[in-house]
Amino acid sequence: MNYISLSDKDKKEMLDEIGISTVDELFTSVPKNIKLKRLLDVPAALSEPELVDKLREIAEKNKNAGLLSFLGAGAYQHYIPAVVDYLSSRGEFVSPYTPYQPEVSQGTLQVIFEFQTLICQLTGMDIANASLYDGASGAAEAVLMANRLTRKEKILVASTLHPQYRQVIKTYTRNLGLSIEEIDFVNSGKIDTEQLAKKIDEETAAVVCQSPNFFGIVEDIQTISNIAHKKNALSVCVVSEPISLGILEPPGKLGADIVTGEAQAFGMPLSFGGPYLGFMACSKKYLRQFPGRIAGQTKDVDGKQGYVLTLSTREQHIRRERATSNICTNQALCLLRATMFLETLGKCGLRDMATHNLYKADYARQKISEVKGVEARFSGTSFNEFVLSFNRPWVEIESSLREKLIIGGYDLQKDYPGLKNCALFCVTEMHKKEDIDKLVEILDEILRQ
């Protein structure tokens, strides 16, 4: 199947018009010695029915159907209202380019403006951008932004920040002379604020922590921000599970200067890790160093309200190597889905969803803690994830659970050697009480053996 709309007659007429007889003549500027003298070695073309069969066959090699999963760790299963899939699949949203021509892109632009507002309301910040690639690159962009704002090069990163986000920060900063130091965690599962107070100095550009952190525990952002501000460093708060913002005090009210994170939870299916949705918000005094696209309100020649991409003098297409980021294409359609998700849930719906996560995860943690051979590792209050410590290697338990069609938690030992036999479990509103009870029962069975 190809998607060409020219008939042979059309082609002939067009070639005649150009004044040549074959299409090959259009490629004379390509030197002979680099021309491909054979056809590409790719599989034969498939018709639509064959293509659907082929891809379905591959999709079915994923054996996730019918499994009960308690995995989170930066990718969360939440209910997605039907209107989100329905409305976001409209061609008018799916098939335009970046809104460079605002007069014919008001839909996309107004949605960005609404998204920016929703993110500000959730995070308690003044301004938000029109998305970044994902939470990890968002964290990295925040570090670069803090470096530009403070002209300081030391970055303190909580060890409770998502391990992959920490890796991406390292990759992004590897050629820029920044030094990255990690802050340990204590028995509550929160970061060691005493250690932070010792490690921080006037050379520190930013303190980066995540809340709820990688262990699911709500960090004390106010204390961390206070420590940062005393040394004129910026407080960067990363949120990888933003449903939590439905009940948590916004980081902006707790002293955070930059709030960034992953908004996959707002209407993006798990999809093996992407496409997801990075977001970023900050105080308006940092606007000039803010990365990414921003939509702003303006008026047309008749005085009618409208929206445009604005403040583009920060961006690569104007400022080239001096831009605040090289980002161009972002995650616009994911932003649209998040906007639909949040507006559909609304004030009460988001709060209800958040409290269900809190209560269900707490119920699961309580119940599992009653099982012999397993205990909750940390004492801090968690949102919808918690760390369990087992009396035997996690891999054994994981495979026993799989036999019972359960995908257990995330193995923490690979990232945190000190957390031997520990796994991170996630419980959301998608889990019914029976699901949790089943997990408890099976864990009990496994640990009795």
Add this chain to the structure above:
Amino acid sequence: MMIREPLIFDISGTEKKAFSMPELDVPERKDLLKDIPSREEIEDFPQISEIEIVRHFTRLSKTNYCIDEGFYPLGSCTMKYNPKVNEKVAALDGFTSSHPYAALDVNQGNLEVLKTTEKLLQEITGMDAFTLQPSAGAQGESVGMMLIRACLEDRGDPRKIVLIPDSAHGTNPSSAHICGYQVQEVKSNESGTIDVDDLVKMLSEEVAAVMITNPNTLGVFENDIKRIADIVHAKGGFVYMDGANMNALLGICRPGDMGADVIHLNLHKTFSTPHGGGGPGSGPVGVKKKLEPYLPVPLIEQNEGIYSFNYERPKSIGRVRAFYGNFLVVVKALAYILSLGAEGLKEVSEIAVLNANYIRKKLEGIYHLKYSTPALHECVFSDKFQKKYGVQNLDIAKRLIDLNIHPPTMSFPLIVHGALMIEPTETESKRDLDMFINAMQQIAEEAREDPKILKSAPHKSYVRRLDETYAARNPILRWQPTQE
């Protein structure tokens, strides 16, 4: 004219709902909220009914122009038709409901998608290995430059400078800068290609790489590419090829055969995945063997039919994003390649180039063509002929909106003053091409006869010309409760 759709916040009521949760089936432990800093409510968050949501977004959607509606010749952006079957297969539950951290035996299908796509892209580009992790072209560029730097550092000399032609996209210098490089601009010659003599003069042992877009942003094939690559390699430098314009080259020639050491592709351009109003895209990076050790982790391996991730890559630059890239975008690109086959892929480029040259031929003489060098998949005119009537490229672009056509890319590349960069792609019918040509002819005539109609365009759009200066000087970047 359509009535303005208000912001959701302006139509939000109280106690209205478009969603409700099931009854809570576990104990309600309100005391937990005392242990954490919690909020009473999300101030001013929307409260609205379901039909209001549906109408809000349906009305907003109608104010967007899109490829499904009509011709969208945005140069350098490759706005081709997005096949609907690709959306269907990417929405298969087996893909969408898979968790990135689930065990490998649960995710074999996903790994097969990634590995198969890597191999196909290797064949299409002539490169030796790929990473699909970068989320878009710009992230691909910075990955490519990081790979070069890592390899040079391994040799004990990271070098300092990256050479970039003055016709390049702004992301090129920005990406090089992020990798700690100074950018020096190479001039274009009168054919619109890289001035090789100028390049040779600028080359030194301090030059880490030359970033070349091929075909370049004028649509012109850099026919000295092989020679340039040889010269750069002789000085120990690398050739980065920006593959944003790969739509002109499928099955015609391959970056790997031209001397490119590293390239990025834009799956959301050449491989038909939809742009979504600005993403998600995908920017795979392909490399030659010598750069393979530095690719981001993890790499996918296949042994006896079983796929696995390899993290044991001591020289890797690390990760550039969480998980494995914009996976569903890759699924769509794979579906596209599988539907086309070898002949179909070649036909894409042949027809893309035919369509662009047809437009160029028809508009030559009516609009100024700064470079007469033969071009491939796009053509770059300027407003020079219309300037004498006081008409600029912006006016031409806005008038096209009245004629129900999306404007071309404007004012880029920077080497063409008042540029109108037109890329029709292969999927357009002759009827649509002719409609565009007629519209452009009509506008040229209006410029002579009635320039006012252009200066005040668009007239028929949902909003008329917007004040971008005002927006930048008085930034209103969110709704505020006091706003009326």
